[in-house]
Amino acid sequence: MNETSPHITGYITYVIVLTFLLVMTFLSVAVTSYHLGSFTVALALIIASIKVTVVLNYFMHLKSESLFLKLCVSGVFLLFALVIIITFIDYLYR
Amino acid sequence: MTTNHPVYTEHTDKEAGKLGMWIFLFTEMFLFGGLFLVYAVFRSLYSEDFHHAADELNTFIGTLNTVFLLTSSMTVAMSITAVQKKERSVALILVLTTLILASLFLVNKYYEWSHEFHYKIYPGSDVVRNMPRGELLFIGLYFMMTGLHALHVIIGMILLLICLVKIKTHQISDESHLLLDNAALYWHLVDLIWIFLFPLLYLIT
Amino acid sequence: MPETGVHSSYLNNEGKYHGLLAWLLTIDHKRIGLMYFFVVIAFFFIGAMLGLLMRTELLRPGEDIMGPQTYNGLFTIHGIIMIFVIVIPGLSVIFGNFFLPILIGARDVAFPRLNLLSFYLYLTGAILAVVSQFTGNGPPDTGWSFYVPYSSESSTNVIFALVAAVILGFSSILTGINFIVTIHRMRAPGMTFMRMPLFSWSIYSTAWIQVLATPIIGITLLMVIAERWLNIGFFDPALGGDPILFQHLFWIYSHPAVYIMILPAMGVVTEIFPTFSQKPVFGYTAIALSSLAIAIIGYFVWGHHMFTSGTSYLSRLFFSLLTFLVAVPSAIKVFNWVSTMYGGSIDLKPPLLYAIAFIFLFMIGGLTGLIQGALATNIQVHDTSFVVAHFHYIIFGGMGFAAFAGIHYWFPKMFGRMYNFRMANIAWGIIFIGFNLFYFPQLIIGMQGMPRRYFDYLPQFSTGQFISSIGAYIMVSGLIMMLINLIYGRYHGTIAPANPWKGGTLEWQIPSPPPVENFETIPHITRRPYFYGDNE
Numbered sequence: 001m002n003e004t005s006p007h008i009t010g011y012i013t014y015v016i017v018l019t020f021l022l023v024m025t026f027l028s029v030a031v032t033s034y035h036l037g038s039f040t041v042a043l044a045l046i047i048a049s050i051k052v053t054v055v056l057n058y059f060m061h062l063k064s065e066s067l068f069l070k071l072c073v074s075g076v077f078l079l080f081a082l083v084i085i086i087t088f089i090d091y092l093y094r
Numbered sequence: 095m096t097t098n099h100p101v102y103t104e105h106t107d108k109e110a111g112k113l114g115m116w117i118f119l120f121t122e123m124f125l126f127g128g129l130f131l132v133y134a135v136f137r138s139l140y141s142e143d144f145h146h147a148a149d150e151l152n153t154f155i156g157t158l159n160t161v162f163l164l165t166s167s168m169t170v171a172m173s174i175t176a177v178q179k180k181e182r183s184v185a186l187i188l189v190l191t192t193l194i195l196a197s198l199f200l201v202n203k204y205y206e207w208s209h210e211f212h213y214k215i216y217p218g219s220d221v222v223r224n225m226p227r228g229e230l231l232f233i234g235l236y237f238m239m240t241g242l243h244a245l246h247v248i249i250g251m252i253l254l255l256i257c258l259v260k261i262k263t264h265q266i267s268d269e270s271h272l273l274l275d276n277a278a279l280y281w282h283l284v285d286l287i288w289i290f291l292f293p294l295l296y297l298i299t
Numbered sequence: 300m301p302e303t304g305v306h307s308s309y310l311n312n313e314g315k316y317h318g319l320l321a322w323l324l325t326i327d328h329k330r331i332g333l334m335y336f337f338v339v340i341a342f343f344f345i346g347a348m349l350g351l352l353m354r355t356e357l358l359r360p361g362e363d364i365m366g367p368q369t370y371n372g373l374f375t376i377h378g379i380i381m382i383f384v385i386v387i388p389g390l391s392v393i394f395g396n397f398f399l400p401i402l403i404g405a406r407d408v409a410f411p412r413l414n415l416l417s418f419y420l421y422l423t424g425a426i427l428a429v430v431s432q433f434t435g436n437g438p439p440d441t442g443w444s445f446y447v448p449y450s451s452e453s454s455t456n457v458i459f460a461l462v463a464a465v466i467l468g469f470s471s472i473l474t475g476i477n478f479i480v481t482i483h484r485m486r487a488p489g490m491t492f493m494r495m496p497l498f499s500w501s502i503y504s505t506a507w508i509q510v511l512a513t514p515i516i517g518i519t520l521l522m523v524i525a526e527r528w529l530n531i532g533f534f535d536p537a538l539g540g541d542p543i544l545f546q547h548l549f550w551i552y553s554h555p556a557v558y559i560m561i562l563p564a565m566g567v568v569t570e571i572f573p574t575f576s577q578k579p580v581f582g583y584t585a586i587a588l589s590s591l592a593i594a595i596i597g598y599f600v601w602g603h604h605m606f607t608s609g610t611s612y613l614s615r616l617f618f619s620l621l622t623f624l625v626a627v628p629s630a631i632k633v634f635n636w637v638s639t640m641y642g643g644s645i646d647l648k649p650p651l652l653y654a655i656a657f658i659f660l661f662m663i664g665g666l667t668g669l670i671q672g673a674l675a676t677n678i679q680v681h682d683t684s685f686v687v688a689h690f691h692y693i694i695f696g697g698m699g700f701a702a703f704a705g706i707h708y709w710f711p712k713m714f715g716r717m718y719n720f721r722m723a724n725i726a727w728g729i730i731f732i733g734f735n736l737f738y739f740p741q742l743i744i745g746m747q748g749m750p751r752r753y754f755d756y757l758p759q760f761s762t763g764q765f766i767s768s769i770g771a772y773i774m775v776s777g778l779i780m781m782l783i784n785l786i787y788g789r790y791h792g793t794i795a796p797a798n799p800w801k802g803g804t805l806e807w808q809i810p811s812p813p814p815v816e817n818f819e820t821i822p823h824i825t826r827r828p829y830f831y832g833d834n835e
Contacts, residue, residue, distance in 0.1 A: 227539025
């Protein structure tokens with residue numbers, strides 16, 4: 001049961017992360033103004049996923065957490081994705 | 095013989111507190127997950143209607159709200175750094191900024207919803223009842239998802255307000271800041287949910 | 300040497316508060332476990348009486364003591380209480396709370412005050428569920444499964460019951476968080492995961508399901524409230540919604556929920572078999588991993604409750620396959636339990652009697668589950684008494700009997716006294732015979748076409764229904780006898796030693812009843828707990 005030594009993340013790091021997130025946000029708004037059909041939605045969701053990953057890793061410090069916690073977080077998203085996919089086995093093939 | 099102290103010792107296990115908070119965040123993710131599932135199903139069944147309905151939403155306000163929340167995530171993360179560096183006044187300013195940004199988010203939401211109510215766009219109204227079915231469902235999802243999210247924003251703000259007080263009274267310090275860490279985690283979750291809500295509700299035009 | 304007799308224990312040691320407050324404001328996991336114990340027993344008997352009223356109506360065809368509306372209200376509240384108040388929380392909140400910390404060598408759970416909050420949320424939800432019977436437009440009549448469209452249209456007091464269920468769910472989530480963190484952070488030095496007692500493994504797997512599945516029922520029931528209040532339309536075909544979507548969401552929680560019910564039960568009997576065979580558990584790793592496997596696979600079988608609802612063929616194939624798959628880890632456990640007894644020095648005490656009955660009844664429940672899991676046979680038996688009998692064999696025969704086994708096993712530890720074995724065995728026999736007379740006929744008439752949730756029936760089902768009701772009365776007499784025996788033992792039983800069963804896990808190394816802090820010094824663990832006598 002090791003205690004992780006508190007490493008202090010600098011303010012600048014957070015500013016850089018926010019800048020990235022804001023750029024991603026404006027990118028997703030710009031991209032979705034073009035009509036690429038269903039690809040538009042996919043792209044918007046991919047960008048959202050990138051933002052979520054960045055927030056998890058840097059704002060929420062998941063990057064410096066234990067492997068166990070990282071696996072749990074991935075597991076939660078995986079489980080949710082599977083539930084949606086399995087539900088769609090019904091809806092897509094009725 | 096008889097002992098007078100509680101069974102658990104006063105020393106708090108920070109790792110335990112943090113793990114507990116993360117697991118609670120998982121439950122919140124699944125709570126919203128149910129709504130995302132409903133969204134996914136109806137979006138696939140009514141893609142055209144969802145496009146039309148999303149058009150009615152104000153993308154500018156949505157983007158502004160996204161900017162507010164993302165920035166507030168940064169400020170609350172920074173506040174932990176400030177506490178760790180014993181920069182108490184900086185920490186207070188940062189938590190306060192987070193609260194202000196959160197309030198701006200809610201003010202925006204209030205105006206959005208008021209505007210929609212003014213045009214009788216809410217679940218159960220006659221206007222909505224006469225809309226194409228997919229649009230009706232989109233509106234229901236919109237209100238339920240942003241409503242539940244706003245409720246969590248309020249809860250997060252209460253937690254941060256408590257932290258503000260405790261920083262001021264030195265109960266949160268560089269030696270002991272588990273409460274701030276956990277409140278920040280909760281706040282980031284509120285941000286995470288919005289990061290998915292925003293494109294799904296506002297950008298699928 | 301652990302002391303026996305009257306000594307300072309969690310029962311009489313008061314701490315900061317005195318009298319009633321020392322119980323109501325306690326944060327001692329043992330006192331909280333005991334409070335849950337009494338509330339669960341009280342509500343179990345309420346639920347059982349509701350069931351008995353139904354059986355009385357069904358004793359003969361025609362309307363006897365109640366009309367259909369009353370009957371519908373009865374099976375609804377019977378289900379809500381039994382599912383949400385008794386079997387989902389049951390073993391976790393009683394034995395998980397009382398024994399998990401002791402089994403892993405800890406002094407309490409990770410968050411003792413959160414534990415007390417869980418208890419009060421639970422109590423609030425349970426009371427609200429009962430109050431829902433007496434307010435508004437009459438008791439809800441939707442069934443505990445609240446299927447739409449009826450639940451969004453019924454004029455009865457549905458929202459009240461939904462709120463009660465959501466509150467109970469929240470309690471379950473907090474308990475799950477507490478137990479996961481406890482197991483991760485508070486194991487005694489030297490106790491790796493693979494040296495934990497297997498009951499702890501079952502609590503661990505259960506806690507993950509509680510945490511990852513319960514929120515879905517929370518949001519789903521909130522959606523039903525939104526249907527009733529706001530006409531939100533998700534489940535209303537007239538507004539573009541899909542009632543089957545409700546069924547998906549409902550069962551995405553409620554199927555994993557049955558694993559919340561059965562995993563701790565399996566954990567309990569996994570502790571009992573080695574103790575009463577005086578032989579280490581056969582296949583420790585297999586049992587530990589199969590607990591996790593059941594939790595994980597069990598997440599993906601929910602559609603087998605919906606085979607006749609109108610889902611796609613591909614979807615039905617998928618769920619049927621997964622349903623058969625999830626039976627495998629359960630079967631592995633059965634093999635391991637039986638193998639544990641094989642060649643052991645069998646001591647046929649009441650806990651073992653209940654555990655053996657558990658295997659028998661659980662297998663009938665499991666096999667009838669497979670009959671329902673197969674698409675073709677499902678059509679014949681869906682929504683009949685066959686299903687009712689199946690789930691009572693699994694939940695009552697399985698989890699219920701495991702609970703009785705656990706009570707008889709841990710009773711001397713919790714109360715410091717022993718009950719009368721002869722009376723316990725006789726009660727066991729009456730309960731077992733009554734149980735089978737009660738439910739086996741329902742398998743038969745179900746297959747012959749007797750629908751479930753019907754207050755009346757065709758004459759051809761009379762014999763089966765009659766025997767079933769008689770069986771119910773016999774069984775309940777046995778339950779009352781069991782309860783009286785235990786109450787008598789609590790106050791007048793012989794003083795129990797620390798280790799009356801020669802058990803190998805940590806709770807038997809401390810006095811009966813345990814002192815407030817569990818251990819004088821936290822033990823250092825060097826091996827698994829299942830060692831007996833010369834086996835060291």
